[in-house]
Amino acid sequence: MQLQDFVINDIKPVSFTDKIGDLQMLFNQLTYSHIPIQKDGIYQGCISETDVHCFESAKLVSDCNYAIEGFFVRPTTNWLDVLEAFAQNDSNIMPVLDHNNKYLGYYELNDIIHLFNETPFFSEPGGILIVEKGLNDYSFSEISQIVESNDAKLLGAFISKMDGDLVRITIKIGNSSLNEIIQTFRRYSYNIVSGHEDDSYIESLKSRSQYLDKYLNM
Numbered sequence: 001m002q003l004q005d006f007v008i009n010d011i012k013p014v015s016f017t018d019k020i021g022d023l024q025m026l027f028n029q030l031t032y033s034h035i036p037i038q039k040d041g042i043y044q045g046c047i048s049e050t051d052v053h054c055f056e057s058a059k060l061v062s063d064c065n066y067a068i069e070g071f072f073v074r075p076t077t078n079w080l081d082v083l084e085a086f087a088q089n090d091s092n093i094m095p096v097l098d099h100n101n102k103y104l105g106y107y108e109l110n111d112i113i114h115l116f117n118e119t120p121f122f123s124e125p126g127g128i129l130i131v132e133k134g135l136n137d138y139s140f141s142e143i144s145q146i147v148e149s150n151d152a153k154l155l156g157a158f159i160s161k162m163d164g165d166l167v168r169i170t171i172k173i174g175n176s177s178l179n180e181i182i183q184t185f186r187r188y189s190y191n192i193v194s195g196h197e198d199d200s201y202i203e204s205l206k207s208r209s210q211y212l213d214k215y216l217n218m
Contacts, residue, residue: 003082004075006112007096009105013038014047014061021057023047032093036103037061037068043103045070046095072097075104083112121156127178129171130160130193131185138167138190146184152176168193 013036014023026035027049034046045068047061055064072095073082086094092109117123131143140157147154153174161168173181182195 003079003115006107006115007075007105008108011035011106013043013103015039016044016060016062016065018061019057020052020055020059020061020064023052023061024057027052034069034091034093036095036106038103043072043095043097043101044068046091046093071095073107074099079112079115082107083116086112119156121172124155124174126155126172126174127176129173129178129181129185129195130168131171132166132168132191132193133189135162135165135167138169142188143169143171146188147171147173147181150176150181150184152181
């Protein structure tokens, strides 16, 4: 399904000449964080529920235009960039404008997240592996080579954390034993942050530690 199929147009932008009180009532009826605003039929941006409830109800929207946030996406914007726009603007509604800046409708955050959850990264069975390595030492080509050299399929990988010179990468691997893959990552000097519970190397260390504790307490 195309992302454009998720455009909703049941909310028309509020005009500059409308009263803040009307916006406050509208927010009370909706669960959206923002509502789009237009001036003379041209999209201006969105105003948040938090800001609207701070203004006097008798004021006009035009009196509070400094609070309008001008975020939007295009119908051709890919879904990852749309998801990023939601996050950057702390909104659960994202206006969609055509290339003539005409308001077409909006995306709802839950729909985009649902689309994200339908990707093979989440929908296909497999294991999640989280590894760490230096910023200048890792490469996605190396990660792919490590996974595929163990006859496994890489379903996706992304940088889930950057802390100084250290990078954390979350990897989704198709149905396959992760133990050999984990050992290979270790041979390539990757630190294993989190892996399949069937990591025999860790289990071996635990059992040896328990044996040593038992021996020392004899």
